[in-house]
Amino acid sequence: MQMGVAEMTADRLLEGLNPTQREAVAHGEGPLLVLAGAGSGKTRVLIHRVAHLIGRGAAEPFEITAVTFTNKAAREMRERAATLIDAGPGLGGAFVGTFHRWALDILRRWPEAAGLPRRFSIIDSDDQRGLMVKILKDEGLDPKEYPARKVLSRISGHVNRMESVKSLEKRTGDVRIQVVARLWRRYTARKKELGAVDFDDMLALVLKALSSDRAVAASVKRRAQWLLVDEFQDTNKLQMKLLNTVLSEKGNITAVGDEDQSIYRWRGAEMDNILDFERSFPGAHVVALERNYRSTAPILKVSGALIAANAQRRGKKLFTEKDGGEPVQLFIAPGEREEARWVCDRIETLQSKYPLGEMAVLMRTNAQTRPFEEELTRRQVPYRVVGGLRFWQRAEVKDALAYLRLVVRPEDALAFE
Template sequence: MGLLDDLNPSQKEAVLHEGGPLLILAGAGSGKTRVLTYRIAYLIDERGVSPYDILAITFTNKAAGEMKERVRQLVGEVARDMWVSTFHSACVRILRREIGRLGMDRSFAIYDEDDQLRLIIDCLKTLNLDIKRHSPRAIHAAISSAKCELVDAESFARRVMNYFEKVTAEVYQIYQNGLYKANALDFDDLIMTAVTIFQLFPSVSEKYQEKFKHLLVDEYQDTNRAQYELVRLLSQKHRNLCVVGDDDQSIYSWRGADLRNILEFEEEFPEARTIKLERNYRSTRMILDTANSVIRNNRGRKEKVLWTDRGQGDPIFWFKADNEHEEALFAAREIRRLMGEEVRFRYRDFAIFYRTNAQSRVF
């Protein structure tokens, strides 16, 4: 297959994996998207797998669209029959067909965050609770977190430990009743309800297990308990599960991501094969050596060492500012200094990265 010529040995090994559970530990800049798309193309072109039998999961609609387009460029229009979507979009497709089993209509609405907050405020009013003393957003976050852990309203009520959790449990129950009466689901319900249907109706679970002969999941380090359980259920029959992720890039624990999903993958799937993508195509050796020296201090991680053949690169300069204004002033002065040197730079040659949008204002 000609496309294999574009891959390094580790990437090729992952693409050609015969079958069964596969954990691809893909360091930053190691070409994981290429490996995923090429593996899908290999399954279709060389192994004769029907695109209709493949489910590829990404974390954003944009990433899903880009992956499907890349596969289409490799195998042609047959790629249109493939399921490439986010967890939530895949669950919507399933629920439109199966939710009637829970007494809801397939035309159910999906409440956005504003809809959810309005309903929670209504629940608080029903309980005669002051919304100034009982934050709707905090209660919403607690309910969302519970759903990501597959904890329903009844289970949540049984484990309350304090006043806030007691109020949340009461709101949770009324909130779910309100959703049901409105024939609606919130965002977290999409995955939780799909998992519930699979657990309650084995025939439905078996149908989708048979359908998805190959399941591929990107950014696996960012999956939560509900997403993990969905993947586990769907892959039980054929066990052709390929997950790609990097425990060193896990930054979403605050919204439910469970790093154990990737760290304990081989325990859940004892027959799993692990392939490490450690060659970095993006950075210089100086940057990688610095990153490796920092990340190796993490205790809970899969051992990997990124390397590159791009050369040593310029030294890394570190500046510690006392506040955000001093930080922005330093960046501006440094750009002005570089613009004034003999080597001519343009403003578009510079990039300033920041962690949150709020931090950009001072710049």
């Protein structure tokens, strides 16, 4: 029997996948949840699924909306899916990007539907802080008692949990809540005067545009016939609402995630989105991936034992076929200097077997790099700090951007506040 071109491509798109991964990639219409532990190929499944949908002709590229949590992940997904189907980097017009990118594209195209001026501007976290500092001053509030960042993060939490300022104002018993509500109102008014939108506003504004303009809703829905979401455990209420609003009649949503890797609780991530997936999307097919491709057995065993203590979880098994692997060591140091010294001793020992480029020291916060940096410098071991100040936040870059914004949008006084 002769194979059609579509079938041949489809076959190739299932190469390099294990049977459960294939099942997920080739799943037809209707909701699909891929629930699996770290390093089990969830992202790989999503990439292959995008390619497979296009490659076997089930979807036109422009009917696909795939969302990730970082730009880097989006770029990788786009490039790898494109390679699989020999498409250009644009992936034939499929949308692959972050929730914010998705929202921004929609708002730029239909600002009026969201009640925005044609040339609205986006404010980043430093702009936000600048605005809030001024408001706090105007209100005569002590910044020690009401730090701008804290107030903003409170407001952000409310927005992402879809709570309104009115609901806060009703909680009259608490003075602090009343203050936050008042600050929130003023902050909103100030943004409106400036024609500015912050990151949290974007999704809410998209929802507004979708409900106020049918043509906009129809167009966005057409482009989201096939919805795919990576790191689903990190979605919040607002994002879930948006996904539900644009979901096709067939319920074509693919979510992949791991409830044990939820890292955005503090900004409103809603674990129930993944825990109650089948209730939210009736008829959902659930695939569990159990083979881990990243780690050796000793590492899996230790991490498995640690996360077994997590409260909200569906539970999962993980195995690996990677041979060997050294046992995991626990070293409790009396202080940070001893800790750094011990780690650097290990690095120097390992150096005879592995290149430095394959070693990494992880820490919880940026401030903790210091003793390690000192110790490494003393021993003349070259190192690189990853994830410090981000490029866009460096002073000289911010200045350059402010001037550019003023050129594009002279009324954008905010850039210089």
